[in-house]
Amino acid sequence: MSVKQADPHDFLGIDAGLGDTERDVRDAVRAYAREELTPHIADWYENGGLPRELASGLGKLGLFGMHLEGYGCAGLSALAYGIACRELEAVDSGLRSYVSVQGSLAMFAIHHWGTEEHRTEWLPRMAAGEALGCFGLTEPDSGSDPGSMRTTARREGSDWVLNGTKMWITNGTLADVAVVWANTEEGVRGFVVPTDTPGFTANEVRHKLSLRASITAELVLENVRLPESAAFPDVRGLKGPLSCLNEARFGILWGVVGAARSCYESALDYAKTREQFGKPLAAFQLTQRKLADMLVEVNRSALVARQLSTLKDAGDLAPSQVSFGKFANVRSAIEVARSARTVLGANGITLEYPVMRHMNNLETVLTYEGTEEVHALSLGAAVTGVQAFR
Numbered sequence: 099m100s101v102k103q104a105d106p107h108d109f110l111g112i113d114a115g116l117g118d119t120e121r122d123v124r125d126a127v128r129a130y131a132r133e134e135l136t137p138h139i140a141d142w143y144e145n146g147g148l149p150r151e152l153a154s155g156l157g158k159l160g161l162f163g164m165h166l167e168g169y170g171c172a173g174l175s176a177l178a179y180g181i182a183c184r185e186l187e188a189v190d191s192g193l194r195s196y197v198s199v200q201g202s203l204a205m206f207a208i209h210h211w212g213t214e215e216h217r218t219e220w221l222p223r224m225a226a227g228e229a230l231g232c233f234g235l236t237e238p239d240s241g242s243d244p245g246s247m248r249t250t251a252r253r254e255g256s257d258w259v260l261n262g263t264k265m266w267i268t269n270g271t272l273a274d275v276a277v278v279w280a281n282t283e284e285g286v287r288g289f290v291v292p293t294d295t296p297g298f299t300a301n302e303v304r305h306k307l308s309l310r311a312s313i314t315a316e317l318v319l320e321n322v323r324l325p326e327s328a329a330f331p332d333v334r335g336l337k338g339p340l341s342c343l344n345e346a347r348f349g350i351l352w353g354v355v356g357a358a359r360s361c362y363e364s365a366l367d368y369a370k371t372r373e374q375f376g377k378p379l380a381a382f383q384l385t386q387r388k389l390a391d392m393l394v395e396v397n398r399s400a401l402v403a404r405q406l407s408t409l410k411d412a413g414d415l416a417p418s419q420v421s422f423g424k425f426a427n428v429r430s431a432i433e434v435a436r437s438a439r440t441v442l443g444a445n446g447i448t449l450e451y452p453v454m455r456h457m458n459n460l461e462t463v464l465t466y467e468g469t470e471e472v473h474a475l476s477l478g479a480a481v482t483g484v485q486a487f488r
């Protein structure tokens with residue numbers, strides 16, 4: 099009887115256990131990535147940005163708002179959405195961010211908190227990639243503590259007037275619509291802001307060393323006048339933005355499995371072909387130890403993501419469980435990227451290989467959507483019942 103062999107590229111059989119829909123999504127995104135994304139990603143990264151035209155291809159694939167129902171969205175499972183994020187981030191975290199911000203932040207906010215008019219006006223065009231959205235929560239002096247935001251919205255007659263600055267906003271200069279969170283007399287409220295409204299400007303953040311294949315911007319709101327109907331009607335306080343972040347974090351905890359897998363596969367491939375001291379790097383015990391550690395991290399983080407998908411699809415996922423996934427999986431991916439980098443030696447620092455690009459990107463992923471420390475505090479609060487944020 100032959101002994102069963104584990105597949106080095108799906109060691110725990112996680113993909114072998116996917117259903118038809120999820121496998122179709124995986125194959126479609128992989129094929130699109132191979133033809134349209136991977137050949138260009140090093141240039142996009144080096145030149146700093148992503149082409150606007152990408153939106154229509156990603157829209158045709160059904161990736162924008164793919165886990166939302168109706169309004170032209172695909173309405174697929176959380177698992178299918180996670181798999182798509184994994185395949186995109188296996189190319190680059192900037193690509194997954196492009197899709198996460200559109201679908202999980204801007205579209206989710208409009209879908210969940212908007213009026214029927216907001217939904218019909220924006221969601222079908224956003225799902226198709228004809229309109230792009232961004233999500234403005236962070237400010238120059240308000241990051242981990244969004245409750246300290248200074249952007250205000252005050253009523254003037256039947257209008258709202260917004261003033262303030264948002265910072266680090268992904269897709270800010272590309273967006274047709276911005277979901278902006280601002281302080282009002284009734285607490286924090288969300289607003290749907292067409293970016294051609296007078297008083298709205300977006301300025302690109304330059305000189306980034308991480309997430310270079312992504313546009314990041316400052317949004318300046320100077321007496322931006324909006325009708326009463328621009329506000330999300332039923333949500334007050336940080337519950338609004340935090341509900342959206344929870345969606346996007348789910349995409350991240352799957353996405354980084356892809357970044358880690360790409361680094362592991364790159365190191366494995368390189369170790370089998372590069373020779374030193376008369377034999378392949380893969381034949382040295384120290385290299386095998388590194389590959390074994392990477393293999394464990396990649397598969398363990400995929401198992402975490404798989405289990406959290408099961409909970410999410412059952413409507414049973416707690417925000418602290420999402421924190422667990424983001425905290426654990428980003429950390430794993432960074433360890434894998436750093437170790438893979440060493441296997442590639444000098445070649446590891448170039449854009450010829452994806453590893454250092456992933457490693458640099460993961461520094462952003464560690465920080466945005468709740469820093470590692472913030473998620474540690476969420477986990478601490480979940481298990482002790484004691485809040486240690488302030």
Ligand code: FAD
Nearest residue numbers: 233234235236241242266267268309462466467469471487
């Ligand atoms: P700070 O909050 O100033 O934190 C600095 C350090 O202090 C961190 O290590 C943090 O963990 C630590 N710290 C803070 N509070 C505590 C505490 N209580 N206990 C212990 N340690 C603490 N924001 C958006 O709104 N929309 C976007 O589209 C968006 N895209 C982004 C894209 C990029 C490339 C980047 C880099 C950021 C993006 N962000 C976006 C902003 C991101 O969410 C913030 O950077 C993040 O929330 C952290 O805020 P901060 O950078 O101000 O750091």
